[in-house]
Amino acid sequence: MNYERLKGNAQHVIKSTAREYWQDYCSTLDKSTKLGTVWRMAKKMNGINSEHKIRNISVNGNNIDTNEERQKYLQKHFQTSSNQNYTNNFQSRKQDIELNHKDLYANNSDNPKNPNEPFDLHELRRALREVKKQSAPGADKISYEMLQKLPKCATKAVLKFYNQIWINDDFPVGWRHSIVLPVLKPGKDPKNAASYRPVSLTPTLCKIMEKLVNNRLAYFVEKNNLLNNIECGFRTIDHIIRLQDTINKYNNNNGYIVGVFIDFQSAFDMMWHTGLLIKLKKHLGIIGNVFNFIKNFLTDRSIQIKVGSAFSQKNTH
Numbered sequence: 017m018n019y020e021r022l023k024g025n026a027q028h029v030i031k032s033t034a035r036e037y038w039q040d041y042c043s044t045l046d047k048s049t050k051l052g053t054v055w056r057m058a059k060k061m062n063g064i065n066s067e068h069k070i071r072n073i074s075v076n077g078n079n080i081d082t083n084e085e086r087q088k089y090l091q092k093h094f095q096t097s098s099n100q101n102y103t104n105n106f107q108s109r110k111q112d113i114e115l116n117h118k119d120l121y122a123n124n125s126d127n128p129k130n131p132n133e134p135f136d137l138h139e140l141r142r143a144l145r146e147v148k149k150q151s152a153p154g155a156d157k158i159s160y161e162m163l164q165k166l167p168k169c170a171t172k173a174v175l176k177f178y179n180q181i182w183i184n185d186d187f188p189v190g191w192r193h194s195i196v197l198p199v200l201k202p203g204k205d206p207k208n209a210a211s212y213r214p215v216s217l218t219p220t221l222c223k224i225m226e227k228l229v230n231n232r233l234a235y236f237v238e239k240n241n242l243l244n245n246i247e248c249g250f251r252t253i254d255h256i257i258r259l260q261d262t263i264n265k266y267n268n269n270n271g272y273i274v275g276v277f278i279d280f281q282s283a284f285d286m287m288w289h290t291g292l293l294i295k296l297k298k299h300l301g302i303i304g305n306v307f308n309f310i311k312n313f314l315t316d317r318s319i320q321i322k323v324g325s326a327f328s329q330k331n332t333h
Contacts, residue, residue, distance in 0.1 A: 074207040083326035091321040091328045093209040121293040123307045131232040132304035134179040143227040156219040182305050187312035191222035194319045242300050289314045
């Protein structure tokens with residue numbers, strides 16, 4: 017009886033402490049908080065933790081049990097080639113355009129509507145406010161907290177640095193490099209390489225500039241009505257509300273609704289970069305500094321797989 021009483025007291029303390037912790041956490045949420053962060057915390061509160069330690073990986077029945085061997089195999093597994101999913105006709109067309117029609121993706125036109133002017137200080141401050149509060153830095157070892165705590169004079173120096181890259185088409189080579197951490201997907205077999213999700217750590221300074229460019233680009237395409245109203249990529253809120261409204265309408269009338277959701281595997285990895293640049297220029301009229309930044313960002317990227325303290329050799333793709 018004494019044991020049951022103490023057990024009940026312990027459960028009460030655990031539940032009340034967890035409730036207080038969750039309430040304190042919720043009070044820190046604001047409009048800049050990412051949904052993924054909240055979702056991860058909710059899973060942790062339910063006792064679900066992601067496995068970060070790489071165990072033995074099995075290949076054809078043989079265990080790979082050293083970090084060096086694991087990162088070499090995982091690098092081969094994560095390395096993707098878009099050509100392997102292209103038909104022969106498409107590859108011929110792709111090769112012809114890249115060799116004989118370079119004018120289609122050359123940055124040689126002028127459009128005064130393009131958002132190519134230098135960045136302002138308020139844009140940089142907005143980008144710094146919108147970043148994740150806790151995010152691992154890339155190879156540059158610079159965290160978001162460092163940049164957010166900079167004095168005004170130092171923030172202006174960073175802005176000057178960004179505008180030099182923006183105007184002079186001077187993209188840092190180090191910004192093309194990513195450190196990839198394999199993270200085990202919940203409930204998946206740790207011995208199977210396909211069970212690991214590659215998480216890329218890229219330079220923080222580059223991610224801030226990506227956000228600057230993205231904000232400019234998003235405003236430009238929305239202002240000029242360059243996207244179809246039913247386009248939902250990175251515009252999910254309107255479509256979630258529309259879906260909810262449709263579901264409620266049919267539920268209230270005892271009806272049914274069918275939703276079909278398609279997820280393309282490795283969609284970004286399989287993208288034909290030159291074709292994307294052609295679309296940006298020809299259909300959206302994106303040229304100038306924006307075009308150069310996107311082109312430089314996609315060109316000659318390199319990765320290294322990190323398992324434990326071991327790094328794979330740098331691989332360019």
